[in-house]
Amino acid sequence: MNKYARADIPSPCYVCDEAQLEQNLLLMQRVQQEAGVEIILALKGFSMWSTFGMIKQYLKGATSSGVWEARLAREEMGGDVHVFSPAYKPKDVDALVGLVNHISFNSLSQWNKFKSQVLASGVSPGLRINPENQEADTPLYDPCAPGSRLGILANDIENVDLSDIEGFHCHNLCECDSFAAMRTLEAIEAKFGQYLPQLKWLNLGGGHLMTKKGYDVEHLILTLQNFKAKYPNLHIVLEPGSAVAWQCGPLVCEVVDIVENEEKIAILDISATAHMPDVLEMPYRPVISDAGLPGEKAHTYKFGGNSCLAGDVIEQYSFDKPLEAGTRLIFEDMLHYTMVKTSFFNGVQHPAIGILRKNGDFEIVREFNYEDFKGRLS
Structure with missing residues (x-):
């Protein structure tokens, strides 16, 4: 009999299989240790906070899309908390600087608007970049589609003073393999490589479906190791959503x-x-x-x-x-x-x-x- 067909499970009900969740987390722990990167939980993909007690034993924190997710991450997960939103209101930033460690801006206008407040708070500022590398199969989930509202194009930061920017955030994958991650890193280098040596961190977003059967985990680790060897100054962050609860x-x-x-x-x-x-x-x-x-x-x-x-x-x-x-x-x-x-x-x-x-x-x-x-x- 299917283990989820048991009589003590009511209908309807979402059921989290704790043993399988731990297996996924163990694999992610291996990637972190061998590649020398940090993996955090994307709450937009999985926010079942009753499981965070287990998750935070393996992952380093969480990433959020606004104040409410950031507060949930801070209260229930702890660790390193990132935030990205297409746009922030002043009241959002007022709350976020007390909740997060890293904040990424979607435009130079937003960065300039909140720059002094963020720098004074000690939160590490970043920009979301668009490497114009399309990998998502479904248009609904493609942040790099032509005309996308997400991410700053390389042309838009030419001759711009980025001395106070500490990181870049890139998200262009959706349930993709390690070769898509490799192509993304190549696109980031091609479009934004001149800025990488001066940064402290690079957030590669989600869509890394490393827990899917057949995913080439060894290739992902090698890809990340090689990139880190080129840019030892960069703290690399991945924030999968689907992969954690896959x-x-x-x-x-x-x-x-x-x-x-x-x-x-x-x-x-x-x-x-x-x-x-x-x-x-x-x-x-x-x-x-x-x-x-x-x-x-x-x-x-x-x-x-x-x-x-x-x-x-x-x-x-x-x-x-x-x-x-x-x-x-x-x-x-x-x-x-x-x-x-x-x-x-x-x-x-x-x-x-x-x-x-x-x-x-x-x-x-x-x-x-x-x-x-x-x-x-x-």
Whole structure:
């Protein structure tokens, strides 16, 4: 029996597999030690802070996208806290300089606006650069696409005094391999190499999917070692989101009803738009345990979410046995960039959050109720 199909796991529920999470962290610890770099957790990809007690034993801190994430990182993770936002309001910077160690600016105008405040605070300032090296397969996640609002182009900092800038931040990857990381470093050298010897740090952002099966970890380590040998002055930081929680747990749900309209449609107690929005936005086809392609197995179904949105559907899967009300389904690998994007749209029941401990015990760490839904509105 699938280990996530057990009766003490409620439906719906996100389940974090503690043993698998630790395996991912051990691999990242190896990369840090052998490559001489720092890996921090990107909260935009995985913010399940009930796991931070384990994560901070292996990673060196966290990176945030604004005040709330920075505060969560400082309170629950500690260590080195970075922040990047496309733009900051004055009140944001007022709060951030008391929470973070590094702050990256998306434009020279923002840097000039807050320069004196940041320098006085002791927070290390950086600029987000755009190396114009496209690696992401999905346009929605490509920060280096033409016309991108993210990152400063090399032409824009020619003849600019960067003497007070201590680091560069570059993020252009999305679930990419080590060769994409190598090409990114080559692009950074080609476009911004003249500035690297004067900097203290280089943040290579996320998208380094080093915990995926088949990823060439040795090549990543060698690539980073070679780059550090050229620029021993640089403290190298990576901030993966997906890689930390990759394959660390599913979204467990169940069938509520079966309806038919030219095809069989199983109505679930979860919503794609509210609980798995990337399935519709990217879009992508999630893996369901023990399911096949349409027509591959004897019984084929489309899945409908429990919201009123007509397009709250996931296209067909097939199964060996007919589905019926109460049948459990397990959507695999649903922790990274999924829990962080959920909503209470339509007032549908939000999945619980639980941890399958290394010793085999299951623990519910959060359940959501009407007050949580009401509290988001006024």
